[in-house]
Amino acid sequence: MNLVVPIKMVPDLVEELVIDASGTKLDPEALRLKLNEFDDHAIEQAILLKEKGTGTVTVVAPDIEGIDEVLFTAAAKGADRLVKLTGNWQRGVNNHALARVFANFIKTLRPELILTGVQAHNDLDGAVGPQLAEHLGLPYVGYVSGVIVCDGSVQIRKEFPGGLIAEMQVMLPAVLGIQAAEKPPRYVPISKIRATMKSTNLEKFPAMELETAGAPLSVRLFQPQASTRATMIEGDADTVATRLVEILKEHGVL
C-alpha cells in the first residue's frame, strides 16, 4: 500500500506572535515554525498502517527552513521517502496554493491513501485535505481517529461532537484528514534522527508556480482585545495558593 502524507509547518504558539509593520502577516524574524500537530498525527497513523501491513510511506513538504529536521524525524519513525517541494515559499502560502502544489506532485505517485492533518491552527481558507481530494478526484473524510485497511476500502472512525463516533467505509484511493492517530505520535531519540540523516535521501521536486486564488485577499492581522481580562495574582506558589483559597471561600466553593 502506497501511503502519502503531505505536511505543513505552522507558527509555534509558545512563542510571542509578532505582527509585521504591514499588519498583514507575522514577522518572519520573530517567527518560530513547528510541524502542524495534526500532520504529526497523520505521519504516525501512516506508519502504524505500514507496520500492520506492507507498503511505503512518503512524506512530502514545502522546502522551507526547519523542514529537513521534521522530515528526518519522520524517517526515523519509519517513513520511507522524504520529498521537499522546492519553490518560492518565502512570502508564505495559503492552503489553496499549497493544495494545488501537493496535488501536482502526488498525482505522479498514484497512492492508495493520503493522510494529512485535519486542519492547522493558521488555516484561513479551509484545510488542505479536502482541496487536495478535489484536485485528485478522490473522496475525503476528516476528523478521523482510527483507520483499518480493507480490500479496496478503509474502515475509519470519524469523530462527532460529544464523543460520538461514526464507523465509516471509504473507497480507495482516498484522502483522510487525521484528527488523532490511534496511538500518540511516538518519540524518537535524537541519536536515531542523526543516524537517519546519514542514511536517508532527501529528494527534491520543483513545486509548480504558486496559484493563490480561492483565499481571502488583503487580510489584516491583530491581537484580540478582550473586554475583560483575568485579575492576575502575583507572587510565588505559596502566595498564589493562599490568595486562591481566599477566592474560593469568597465564591462559596470552599
Added chain:
Amino acid sequence: MNPDIYVVIEHLRRQISDISYVMLAAARAMANVTGGQVIALLLGHDVEPLASDLAADQVLYIEHPAFADFSSDAYQRTLETVIKERSPRAVLFGDTTIGGDVAAWLSTRLGLPLVSACRTVRAEGAALKFVSQICGGKLLAEGDLPAPSALVMMVPGGYKPEQGHAAQSPELVRLDAPTLDDLHVSVKEYIEPAVGDVDIAREPILVSIGRGIQNQDNIELAEELARALGGVVCASRPVIDQGWLAPTRLVGKSGKAVKPKLYFALGISGAPEHTEAIGDSELIIAVNTDTSAPIFDLAKFGASIDMLDLLPVLTEKVQQAKG
C-alpha cells in the same frame, strides 16, 4: 448578483446542532446588509419537522435516503449543484466535522473563495467584512468577504444561537437531490460515547489539566487537588490523546461542554476548540506560565506560575481550609 445568504444546516441523528442556529443569526445580519433573504439548506431523510424552528425566510429541503447519515460524498455532490445554480452572495457552513468535509472541497470544485474559522461578519458601508480567529485564539484576521460569491466556515462565539430560532415555521420548498448512487463514503454504524464513572457536564467542581501537566505521573497532583476540593479531573484534548485520562473527561468541541461552579484550568492555553465549551462556567481560574495565553481572557482570576509548583501547595492549603 444574488444577494441571498445560504446556510447549510448541520444536524445529526434528528438533532440540529447549535452551530446551525449561530449561522442563521449571522446570515440574518449579513442579509440585512445585502438586502437578500436567508435561505436554509436542509439535506436529510425524513427530517422535514426539523425545519420548523429555523430562523430563515425559506428552507430548501432536499430529501434522499443517502442523507440518513452524514456522507461527505453525498453532501458535496448535492451542494455543488445548488450553489452553482444560484451563486448566492455567501454560503455558510460550520467549521465542524460536517462543514469541514465539504466547504473546502466545494471551494476548489466551484472556484469560489473560502474563509474559514470565521467568528463574525459585519458591514462596512455596503461591503461585508469577516473576522476569523486563528492561531489558537491568539490572533484575529480581518478582511473583505470576497465578492460576488463566497463560502464561509463559521465557528461559534460571535452570535447567540437563540437568535437563530424562529417562533413561526419558515416557508418550505422541496428540491430534488441529484443522482446519488455509487457513493464512496458511507456510515456503517455509530459507536456511542463511553459512559464513564462521572459526567463532567454535571460536576460542580472541575480541575482541568492541559499539556502543561507534561507527563502522566503528574496527573496524580491534579487528582489530589480535585479530591481536596470535592471535584473531579478533566482535560484538554492533548492530555486525552496521550491516553492519560479517559475520553469521557474531554472538555471541548469534540468532547463535552461544561458549566461548573468552578473551572480550574491548569496548563491550558485556551484554544477556541477548548473555550467554546467552558463559557457557562460560573468561575474560571487559570494557571499558565504564558501571560499571553488566551485562557486569561475568559478567566476571572489568573496566575502566571508553574502549575507543578502550585499544585501540591494549593492542595495542602485547601485541605487545611477544609479542616
